[in-house]
Amino acid sequence: MNPLHVGDYADHAKATLAGDVLGYLDGGSGAEWTLRANTAAYQRIRLRPRVLVDVGTCDTSVDLLGSSLAAPLGVAPMAYHRLVHEDGELATVKAAGAAGALFVASIFASTDLAEMAAVATGPLWMQLYWLRDRPALLELVGRAERAGYRALVLTVDAPRVARRHRDLRSGFTLPPHVRAVNLSRELMAESHLAAAGVSAIERHSRERFDPTITWADLAWLRDRTRLPLVLKGILTAEDARLAAEHEVDAIVVSNHGGRQLDGVAATADVLAEVVAAIAGRLPVLVDGGVRTGADVLKALALGAAAVLVGRPVLWGLAHSGAAGAEHVLTLLREELAEAMALCGRPTTAQLDRSVLG
Numbered sequence: 569m570n571p572l573h574v575g576d577y578a579d580h581a582k583a584t585l586a587g588d589v590l591g592y593l594d595g596g597s598g599a600e601w602t603l604r605a606n607t608a609a610y611q612r613i614r615l616r617p618r619v620l621v622d623v624g625t626c627d628t629s630v631d632l633l634g635s636s637l638a639a640p641l642g643v644a645p646m647a648y649h650r651l652v653h654e655d656g657e658l659a660t661v662k663a664a665g666a667a668g669a670l671f672v673a674s675i676f677a678s679t680d681l682a683e684m685a686a687v688a689t690g691p692l693w694m695q696l697y698w699l700r701d702r703p704a705l706l707e708l709v710g711r712a713e714r715a716g717y718r719a720l721v722l723t724v725d726a727p728r729v730a731r732r733h734r735d736l737r738s739g740f741t742l743p744p745h746v747r748a749v750n751l752s753r754e755l756m757a758e759s760h761l762a763a764a765g766v767s768a769i770e771r772h773s774r775e776r777f778d779p780t781i782t783w784a785d786l787a788w789l790r791d792r793t794r795l796p797l798v799l800k801g802i803l804t805a806e807d808a809r810l811a812a813e814h815e816v817d818a819i820v821v822s823n824h825g826g827r828q829l830d831g832v833a834a835t836a837d838v839l840a841e842v843v844a845a846i847a848g849r850l851p852v853l854v855d856g857g858v859r860t861g862a863d864v865l866k867a868l869a870l871g872a873a874a875v876l877v878g879r880p881v882l883w884g885l886a887h888s889g890a891a892g893a894e895h896v897l898t899l900l901r902e903e904l905a906e907a908m909a910l911c912g913r914p915t916t917a918q919l920d921r922s923v924l925g
């Protein structure tokens with residue numbers, strides 16, 4: 569069966585991936601309330617189309633931190649792409665480039681960061697968790713700078729990885745051929761060991777992530793890199809204002825795809841609040857639950873500069889490597905162009921609150 573939309577890729581992943589890998593990929597934290605809320609929120613938003621507008625050409629392109637993108641899309645940072653396909657990040661980086669989308673590499677990527685850069689044809693950003701080992705963190709930042717990464721994305725919603733019942737039940741651990749190759753063997757030592765009631769990934773995060781960092785620590789990182797700094801995991805107007813006051817260059821409204829604090833609102837439901845608090849000072853990106861081009865249009869109408877997509881890209885990768893991942897991203901771009909045409913809004917600049925019901 570030829571996949572026609574993202575849901576087909578989700579179904580294929582469910583039917584074919586090993587149970588523990590699928591649970592890690594698709595799962596969320598706690599009762600998975602936030603995980604479900606993310607997709608449900610987009611489905612609740614209604615559109616208000618205008619007619620008899622010239623939509624002969626619809627332009628989905630946007631500019632983001634000095635890069636121009638053919639589509640307002642990026643691949644969200646996700647650990648270990650090699651879990652679902654042997655080509656791993658090399659395939660998803662190529663896919664993003666071919667689709668005109670941004671690629672955000674995870675600090676837990678299973679491919680060397682310079683090798684990812686070597687196959688990239690579009691912008692690359694590097695995501696970080698703040699490690700207790702600051703020299704190791706800085707060394708990684710230096711390598712990302714030298715390889716041509718254009719921004720650092722600090723994930724701030726995970727002082728430690730949350731309890732995820734699917735991973736606890738399955739006893740999920742990484743297979744030996746999948747490793748976070750950009751971190752030293754010492755840093756990753758014992759990262760595959762689970763403990764009683766604690767998954768391997770959660771246990772490792774408690775050892776290696778620094779849960780004590782505060783807004784005051786951001787200056788330390790900013791002073792040691794020339795790259796723009798993006799904060800990922802902002803959900804409130806208060807923190808959005810603090811981000812703007814701390815000379816952050818962009819933020820990502822994210823609840824980590826429902827994988828961290830269960831019970832927080834869907835990102836589509838807090839986006840307007842955060843955008844209002846930022847008041848145009850920085851670009852606001854959003855992720856979580858984006859599954860169609862109409863979802864992308866809704867996010868942009870709520871004020872997002874671009875949207876990051878997580879699980880759908882890995883479903884595409886699992887289905888057919890780079891071709892599948894690229895198809896997922898081009899589907900979203902084509903669906904966005906169609907939604908723009910049918911809404912009578914031929915440019916991304918015209919996507920504002922007036923298109924929402």
Ligand SMILES: Cc1cc2nc3c(=O)[nH]c(=O)nc-3n(C[C@H](O)[C@H](O)[C@H](O)COP(=O)(O)O)c2cc1C
Pocket residue numbers: 592593594606644645646647674675676695723800822823824825826827855856857858876877878879880
């Ligand atoms: C398998 C998987 C691994 C992830 N790994 C990371 C990570 O290493 N760093 C990070 O900041 N976010 C990580 N995330 C969260 C994503 O960046 C993103 O916030 C989330 O997947 C967006 O929701 P969506 O999957 O519904 O699109 C991961 C998500 C998944 C599904």
Ligand SMILES: O=C(O)C(=O)c1ccccc1
Pocket residue numbers: 647676726729769773824827
């Ligand atoms: O699984 C995740 O969501 C995630 O962010 C993560 C954190 C540490 C190691 C691997 C993935």
